Amino acid sequence: MSDTAKIAVSNQKGGVGKTTVAINVAGALNQRGHDVLFVDLDPQGNATEGLGLEAEYEAQPPTLFDALTDHEEREDVDSLIVSHEEMDVLPSNIDMTSVEPELTMAMRGRERLTQVLDALDADYDVIIIDCPPYLGNLTDNALLAAGNVLIPALAESTSKRALEILFDQMEVLEAEYDTQIRDLGLVANRVETTNEADAMLTWFDEVFTDIPVWEVRKRVTLQRAFSAGCSLFEVEEECDMTAVFLTIAEDLERQFGSMEMSA
Numbered sequence: 001m002s003d004t005a006k007i008a009v010s011n012q013k014g015g016v017g018k019t020t021v022a023i024n025v026a027g028a029l030n031q032r033g034h035d036v037l038f039v040d041l042d043p044q045g046n047a048t049e050g051l052g053l054e055a056e057y058e059a060q061p062p063t064l065f066d067a068l069t070d071h072e073e074r075e076d077v078d079s080l081i082v083s084h085e086e087m088d089v090l091p092s093n094i095d096m097t098s099v100e101p102e103l104t105m106a107m108r109g110r111e112r113l114t115q116v117l118d119a120l121d122a123d124y125d126v127i128i129i130d131c132p133p134y135l136g137n138l139t140d141n142a143l144l145a146a147g148n149v150l151i152p153a154l155a156e157s158t159s160k161r162a163l164e165i166l167f168d169q170m171e172v173l174e175a176e177y178d179t180q181i182r183d184l185g186l187v188a189n190r191v192e193t194t195n196e197a198d199a200m201l202t203w204f205d206e207v208f209t210d211i212p213v214w215e216v217r218k219r220v221t222l223q224r225a226f227s228a229g230c231s232l233f234e235v236e237e238e239c240d241m242t243a244v245f246l247t248i249a250e251d252l253e254r255q256f257g258s259m260e261m262s263a
Contacts, residue, residue, distance in 0.1 A: 005126040005256040006117070007184060008146040011153055013162035014133040017189040019046045020222055021152040022130040024241075027086050027231025028249035034125035036087035040064075041113070041138050043096035047130045051084050052229020056091040063093035067119075068112045068141075069102045078121050086231060088122070103137035110173075113141035126256075135169050143173055143181050150252075152187040155197035155204075184255055185212040187248070192218050212251050216244055 009022040019042070026036045040047040041064075045057040064080060066073040082089045103109040117127065129142045143149060151166065153159040170181045186208050191197050204213045216222075221239040225232050232242045 004124050005252070006129065006146040006148060007126065007252070008129045008131055008139075008142040008149045009152065010131040010139055010142060010149050010166065011151055011162060012133060012135045012139065012166060013153075013159065016133075016152050016154050016159075017216075017222075018133060018152045019050055019130055020226055021150075021187050021189055021216065022128055023047060023050055023226070024222070024231045024233075024245045025150065025248055025252075026126075026128045027233045028242075028245040029126055029128075029252070030086045030231075031233045031246065032249050032253070035123070037081070037090065037120075037122070037124040037127045038084075038087045039090045039113075039117075039127060039129045039142075040092040041096075041129055041142050042092055042132045043094075043099065043138070044132070045092035045094070045096070048089070048091040048093075050226045050229065051087075051089055051091075053082055053084070053089060053091050056082055056089075057093055059091075059093060061095065063095055064090060064116075065093055065095035065099050067116050068099060069106065071115075074112075074116050074119050077116050077119050081122065086234060087128075088124070100137050103141070109137055110140040110144055113138075113145040117145055126252075135165070140169075140173060143170060144177060144179065146181075147179065148182045148184050150184045150187065152189045153204075155188045155191045155200040157196065157200065159200065160203070183208075183211050184252060185214060185248070187214050187216055189216045190218045191215050212248075214244055214248050214251075216241055 011018055026038050030036050048057045062073045067077045131139045131142045219239055219241050225235045232239050
């Protein structure tokens with residue numbers, strides 16, 4: 001798994017469309033020929049639902065919860081992976097709502113996802129990790145396991161404080177674990193034509209000068225794709241945002257120069 005590109009999609013501020021971005025970035029990477037594993041680390045299971053895997057969220061053990069909390073179950077993590085038409089999925093489960101205190105008490109509790117991914121037998125070009133909409137042990141696990149973060153944010157003033165908090169936490173993890181967490185880019189999501197949005201898009205461009213800033217406009221088709229259990233690339237109606245997500249995928253390929261095409 002050493003050559004696998006791993007990307008945590010994170011913003012602890014709720015309501016930014018983080019899961020929709022994660023699913024469609026994964027769909028775009030699949031569209032460009034990559035083998036993708038999607039890890040739903042959010043106890044709410046929004047991505048699991050958004051990929052049409054509601055039954056997996058209610059599944060009996062063993063689940064992702066067990067893989068994160070039990071080293072013996074971790075070795076069988078491949079058996080937990082579910083095939084989707086666009087990607088493989090390591091789904092969330094209702095038991096994940098109890099995982100935060102378990103990880104707090106566990107030895108190396110913020111490195112459990114790293115251990116789970118290291119135990120995979122299957123090879124993937126890229127692993128997308130959908131984080132919970134809050135900071136905690138699960139998000140720390142994702143950031144440390146991936147070493148890379150893609151940040152969805154709304155084009156509104158409240159995003160400034162949320163981004164500051166996220167970057168502060170990344171700095172804490174980098175110092176504590178002597179590692180580096182790379183910012184891959186910011187996705188300005190659900191953008192509408194307002195003065196506030198225009199001002200925030202300008203602010204994003206001024207502040208994030210070293211990373212790409214992509215603009216995803218608010219589109220009904222994105223919600224329809226989510227309801228259909230897939231990304232934009234599997235719905236019949238056309239949407240101009242498919243080009244944006246393909247651009248994101250292309251930019252990620254450039255940043256991961258060693259990401260090998262599987263098709």
